[in-house]
Amino acid sequence: MNQLFKIYKILLKTYGQQGWWPLLELSNSSLPKNPNKTGSLNGYHPGDYSYPKTNDQQFEIVISTILTQNTSWTNVEKALANLQKENLLSPFALQSCSLPKLKQLIKPVGYFNQKANYLKEITKFYISLNGKVPKREELLNIKGVGPETCDSILLYAYKQPFFVIDSYTKRILYNLKIISKKQKYEDIQKLFQDNLPKDYKLYQEFHALIVEHAKQFYTNRKDGKTDFLLKL
């Protein structure tokens, strides 16, 4: 069993299923609650990899990937709630929303001037897809969509096996000396995809577990405790 898969098994055993990507409409559902999760609305759905089930849920994930860029999820929840209150969590509705109003509604996520324009662009693209699965290159050509956002959309909104590499992933792998500082995004992604079965469920769970583990061990830690993954 390779090292990455060992890490996955240990993280899964340690933290349990994470239930990404969270959806606003599940906030008041009776799905099992993970008390460790950030965000108050509990849109997570641990163990259920069938989401998104509707086009609007798919669209919500797409715009959430833009909103959450360099921003905490609690702030994203506020913006999503604002949009939902105006019935804008659907592609054509959002497309017809005025830019100033959109900026106002997503203000809690920060960078709202940029992100409002990005949302407009990706909404137009989403509608043009007409239900088809986007290609990676197409997504990367959209302003506001970099590699991580692109792969998040493919993995969580479209269930395509693209591994998401975020700053947490790099931080952990570098600390474990699995990668070097100058490894590029696609190199690290290839490392995961070459050593794991091409299973979108596995990719979703693993990435979410990495985020959870990074929050536990790599942020606000002053006790100097070392990452238990080091002793593998």
Add this chain to the structure above:
DNA sequence: AACCAGGACGTGA
């Protein structure tokens, strides 16, 4: 009260 959060873009060298 500085610092960070589920990044990406534009610029200059």
Add this chain to the structure above:
DNA sequence: TCACGTCATGGT
């Protein structure tokens, strides 16, 4: 290519 400044609200 690459390092660096910029975008901005809300939590600790």
